Amino acid sequence: MEMLNFLAATVEPGDFTGFTFFIGSVSMLAATVWFLMQHGVVDKKFKDSMLVAALITGIAAVHYFYMREQWVMDKTSPTELRYIDWILTVPLMVVEFALLTGVGMSKLFWLSVVMLVTGYFGESGVTGMLDAQIWGAISGAAYFWMAYEVGCLTIFGGPTGAVGKALASGSGKIPAAGRMLQWFVLVGWAIYPIGYMAGTDGWYSFVAISDDAMNIIYNLGDAVNKIGFGMAVWYAAKS
Amino acid sequence: MSSTLKSKLVGLALAICLIFFGVEKSYSYIIFIFVMLSIGIPHGSIDHIIAFLNPAARRFKNKFTFYLVYLSLIILNIFFWVISPFLGLFIFLIISCYHFGETQVIGYHHTNNRALNFVVGANLLLSLFLNNIFELQDILYIIPEFSNLDLTTYSNVFFLLISIVILMISILNFKIERKVPLYAEMTIIYFIFYHTDLLTSFALYFGFCHSLPMLVLEFKEFKNDTFTKFYIKTLPFTLLSVIFGFILYIFNNELLSSDNLILFVFIVISSLTLPHVFIMNDFVKDK
Numbered sequence: 001m002e003m004l005n006f007l008a009a010t011v012e013p014g015d016f017t018g019f020t021f022f023i024g025s026v027s028m029l030a031a032t033v034w035f036l037m038q039h040g041v042v043d044k045k046f047k048d049s050m051l052v053a054a055l056i057t058g059i060a061a062v063h064y065f066y067m068r069e070q071w072v073m074d075k076t077s078p079t080e081l082r083y084i085d086w087i088l089t090v091p092l093m094v095v096e097f098a099l100l101t102g103v104g105m106s107k108l109f110w111l112s113v114v115m116l117v118t119g120y121f122g123e124s125g126v127t128g129m130l131d132a133q134i135w136g137a138i139s140g141a142a143y144f145w146m147a148y149e150v151g152c153l154t155i156f157g158g159p160t161g162a163v164g165k166a167l168a169s170g171s172g173k174i175p176a177a178g179r180m181l182q183w184f185v186l187v188g189w190a191i192y193p194i195g196y197m198a199g200t201d202g203w204y205s206f207v208a209i210s211d212d213a214m215n216i217i218y219n220l221g222d223a224v225n226k227i228g229f230g231m232a233v234w235y236a237a238k239s
Numbered sequence: 240m241s242s243t244l245k246s247k248l249v250g251l252a253l254a255i256c257l258i259f260f261g262v263e264k265s266y267s268y269i270i271f272i273f274v275m276l277s278i279g280i281p282h283g284s285i286d287h288i289i290a291f292l293n294p295a296a297r298r299f300k301n302k303f304t305f306y307l308v309y310l311s312l313i314i315l316n317i318f319f320w321v322i323s324p325f326l327g328l329f330i331f332l333i334i335s336c337y338h339f340g341e342t343q344v345i346g347y348h349h350t351n352n353r354a355l356n357f358v359v360g361a362n363l364l365l366s367l368f369l370n371n372i373f374e375l376q377d378i379l380y381i382i383p384e385f386s387n388l389d390l391t392t393y394s395n396v397f398f399l400l401i402s403i404v405i406l407m408i409s410i411l412n413f414k415i416e417r418k419v420p421l422y423a424e425m426t427i428i429y430f431i432f433y434h435t436d437l438l439t440s441f442a443l444y445f446g447f448c449h450s451l452p453m454l455v456l457e458f459k460e461f462k463n464d465t466f467t468k469f470y471i472k473t474l475p476f477t478l479l480s481v482i483f484g485f486i487l488y489i490f491n492n493e494l495l496s497s498d499n500l501i502l503f504v505f506i507v508i509s510s511l512t513l514p515h516v517f518i519m520n521d522f523v524k525d526k
Contacts, residue, residue, distance in 0.1 A: 048419055055423050059430055062258065083396045084433060087403050088426055095419050105418070109407045120400055126393060 011072055017212045020219040021068035028061035031227040038234055046237035049099045053230030056089045060226050064219075077211050079123075079199070082218065086192075087116060093229055097150055097181065100174055100236060101166035107149060108163065115142035119192075123200055132200035140193055151178065152186040177236030184228050191221035242459075243346055243452040247424070250447020254431045257439065267438040271504075274446035276477070279508075282450040283515040284476035285457060290518050292460050298521065312514040317487070320506050324381045331509035336360035338516040341523055342449055345456075347421040350523045355413045359421075362409060366402040366429050367444065370395070371437035378437070378502055399433050453519070480511055 011018035035054035042050055063085040067078040094112045098105035121127050122135025147153070151164020160168075167178030195218055198209040209217075256262075257270075290298065290305055299305040320327030340360025341350050350356060368375050373395075376386045406429070410422055428448060432440045458469045484507040 048417075048423075052419065052423055055427065059426070062255070062430075062434075065259070080394065080396055084399060087396070087400050088430055091403065091407055092423065092426060095422065099419055106411050109411055113404050113407055116400065117404060120397070124394065124397070126397060 011068070015072075017215050017219075018068065018071050020216050021064060021071050024219045024223050025061055025064035025068050027223050027227060028057045028064055031057040031230060032061055035230050035234065038237070042234070042237040046233070049096060049233045050230075050237060052092050052095055052099065053233050056092050056226050057230060059088050059092075060085055060222065064222075071215070077215055083120065083123075085222075087120075089226065090116060093226070094146075096229060096233055097163050097167075100178065100181075100233065101163055101170065103166045104149060104161070104163035107161075108146060111142045111146040111149070115139050115146065118142070119196060123196060131202070132196075133202035136193070136196055136200065136202065139196070143189065143193065147182075147185050147189075150182060150185055152182045155179070155182060155186065173236045173238075177232045180232035180235065181229065184225055184232065188221060188225040188228065191217055191225075241346065242455045246451035246455055247448055249451070250443050251427065251431075253447070254435065254443050257443075258431070258434045264436050264439075267436050267442070271438045271442040274442040274450075275508075276481070278446045278450045278454060279442075280477045280480050280511070281470065281473035282454040282457065283511060284473040284480065286515055286518040287476070288472065289457060289460070289522050293521060293524075298517070309514040312517075313483075313510045316510045316513045317506070320509070327506065327509065328379075328382070331505070331512065332364060334513055334516050335509075336364055338512065338519060339363050339449060341520065342453055343425075344415075344421065345452070345523060347417040347424075348415045352413070355415065358409050358413070359425075362402070362406045362425065363428065363444070365405065366425075367432050367437070367440055369398040369402045370429065370432040371440060372398055374437045381502070395433065399429065402429060402432075457522075480507075483507070483511075 011022050032054050035050050035057065039047055039050040039054065063081050067081045070076060070078040070081065091109065091112050094108040095105065097108060116139075118135045119139040121130075122132040122139060125132070148159070149161035149163050151160035151167055154160045154164055154168070164178075164182070167181075168175055170178065194209075195214060197204045197207070198214050286309070287302070287305060291302075299308065316327065316330065319330055337353070337357045337360055340356035340358065340363070343359050343363065344350060344352075344356060348355060372390060376388070376390070380386045403426075406422070406425060410418065410425075415421055428444060431443055435443065454473075458464070458466055461469045461472075464472075484504075487507060487510075488503060
């Protein structure tokens with residue numbers, strides 16, 4: 001890919017979308033530093049979790065610097081950079097559940113593979129088969145299955161999979177942290193299907209969202225999800 | 240913090256600098272040559288000592304047998320490249336998959352799981368190639384079945400996605416003591432592979448994730464030496480390797496006369512790697 005120099009451009013006054021890219025980049029960087037500092041403080045069994053949290057925000061920080069650069073330079077949506085970021089960080093976010101509970105890594109990995117691959121197929125049209133709606137439906141099904149597995153439905157008194165059960169029966173602050181993570185998956189991750197629908201054609205095309213609005217939603221959602229995910233793990237880890 | 244991790248962090252810091260500051264692609268040769276001469280080749284330049292360090296893992300009765308086998312393997316590998324570049328590349332890939340995987344799993348799992356070693360190494364190389372596939376097509380013009388493939392409908396993101404998916408699926412099937420940290424480290428490596436060109440990617444991985452950690456492990460075996468004394472021991476054969484590469488370049492055949500330096504460098508590396516892999520296989524047994 002073309003190399004960008006993240007120091008080259010500055011956000012112009014009045015460019016709110018560009019400002020959210022800037023906020024995204026610096027907040028991710030700050031969170032990375034924070035999680036790395038906490039890595040040295042938390043109990044040994046949570047060290048890997050803190051490292052993964054730092055990695056998630058660290059990778060996102062690098063890509064947000066790039067995204068801000070692309071936005072400032074030519075005002076185009078940095079879709080490719082977003083996908084790179086998600087492809088690398090979504091499995092790591094899934095891994096946090098396995099680290100906290102010790103179960104479910106295999107199933108969650110498979111589900112995230114289906115979610116990412118079918119989502120990409122739908123958005124890029126690279127396969128030439130099916131349409132964006134069907135790929136999106138498969139991707140969405142994998143997302144909802146994942147939400148069930150990690151116990152998101154228990155928020156409303158519904159059933160749960162093995163990971164949700166392990167979170168509820170965990171020691172210390174794990175149940176409380178698990179509840180936060182479930183909220184992030186249920187509400188925070190919902191921005192991604194919204195973005196998918198905004199970027200593809202289907203029965204939902206009557207809802208028009210501008211590039212500016214979409215990027216603002218993504219930027220705020222990404223920051224809340226990634227930093228929040230790490231903070232929830234840190235909450236469980238701190239003594 | 241382990242010395243292996245410190246070595247990798249040095250590489251990560253360098254990679255982040257290269258990615259952030261958008262270093263020109265033309266500098267990749269300088270980075271590659273610097274890393275290869277300072278870390279890459281030296282880590283294999285004391286094979287003649289390492290081979291006799293661990294009595295339990297000795298393969299050779301004496302130095303003469305060692306040099307005979309070692310040099311024969313190098314010559315055999317060059318022969319493979321000359322008669323069939325495809326065969327040469329295939330052997331290099333198979334051997335490298337195992338060797339890179341074996342050193343990559345150190346610190347995460349015991350190196351005695353050969354299947355795991357191979358799969359981890361195969362994932363690394365696959366990711367290196369997939370994330371730089373368009374560049375690789377130009378380099379491997381000697382294999383037209385590959386270089387003529389029309390991949391223009393696929394974007395770089397597609398190949399990143401494929402490499403991550405293969406990693407996720409393959410790593411799940413193994414029982415690994417520290418599975419998540421291994422996966423996390425490989426994610427960082429993939430991230431670097433995506434954002435840097437082929438030569439820089441290889442230099443960063445080979446230098447700081449493979450060679451430097453191994454060099455440090457080798458140094459620990461020389462209990463009475465300072466690092467400077469140890470490093471000086473690597474210099475004679477590093478110099479010989481450079482001379483060997485130079486001679487190979489001068490007395491080239493049809494394949495090498497095409498001025499494809501990257502391919503040529505890979506042939507030299509593969510020739511040095513083949514015997515080195517067997518020595519390292521013994522060395523890392525208890526790591």
